[in-house]
Amino acid sequence: MKFFLKLKIKKLFFFLNKFKGFLIIEIFRRFPGVKRYQPIYNAKESLKVTRACLDRWKVIQKKLPLKKKSVLDIGSNIGFFTFKFAENNFLAHGIESDILSVLVSESIKQKNQVQNVFFSLETVDEVFIKKMPKYQIVNNLSVFHHWVKRYGDKKALRMLSYLVKHCDYMFFETGQVNEVDMEWSKLLKFMKNDPESWVINTLKKFGFRDVLCIGQFNTGLSNVKRNLFFAKK
Structure with missing residues (x-):
């Protein structure tokens, strides 16, 4: 009797937990005023979002190393790229x-x-980057210019230099002066x-051997396309 009661309670908790997740996604999808920057991973319907992500992912996917280890997705938003890396x-x-x-x-x-994916609530600063473990890949898309705005250019550049030391590969994109x-x-x-x-020279100066511009993509913010880079040591 106790076994069946425990089983029912376990199923109830599982259902409630699953319903909670469904509810959070629905609030995000439908609630007015919520900024939808990325599309929802593996969702059937296409919501209006600030930035398309699949176009960039198709280019990124072609540059992935054959030996798959770990990825850090900085500023992961709702995880579109994080899930895509996990999928691979x-x-x-x-x-x-x-x-x-x-x-x-x-x-x-x-x-x-x-x-094979997990998320954490973090503010990326110098202290965080210095203490973080090494990852095979760092996905650093459209974050650097926010560092410049928040911390100033000198500190933002130091953060980027520390970040390079903590990975073997990097996908990099930033807001540009011509926007x-x-x-x-x-x-x-x-x-x-x-x-x-500037990006190519800076990433090489910080320790990457090869830095390639692998595409230019719309941002949804202006008519200027942003460069996407792949860097490796």
Whole structure:
């Protein structure tokens, strides 16, 4: 009798937990005023989002190393890229400073029963980067210019230099000085109107042997396309 009671309670908790995840995703999908930056991983319907991600992923996927280890996805939002790395047999860690995005990511993980992915609520700063473990790949998409805005260019560059030491490969994308309609573009004057050359030279200076621009993609913010880079040691 006790066994069956425990079994029923266990099933009830499982159902409630699953319902909680479903509810969080539905709130994210339908609640007005919620910013939807990335599409929901493995969702049938296509919601209107700020940035398309599949176009970038198709290019990233072609550059993945054959030996699959670990990935750190910085500013993972609701985990589109994190889940895609996990789908390709990497142990994927998404870090995000927005708690709603982390909750939605965990709910998507539960819904899709993905085992090799996890998410954490983190603010990335110098201390975090210095203490973080080494990953095979760091996915660093459209985060650097936010560091410049928050911490200043010198500190942001130090953070990037430390980050390079903690990985073998990096996918890198940043806001650019030629995105003149954006408030932060004036803070990126150190790129000297040539963001592509600046990124290549900077990542090489910090320790990568090869740095390639592997595509240019719309942002949904302006008519200027951003460069996407692949760097390896």
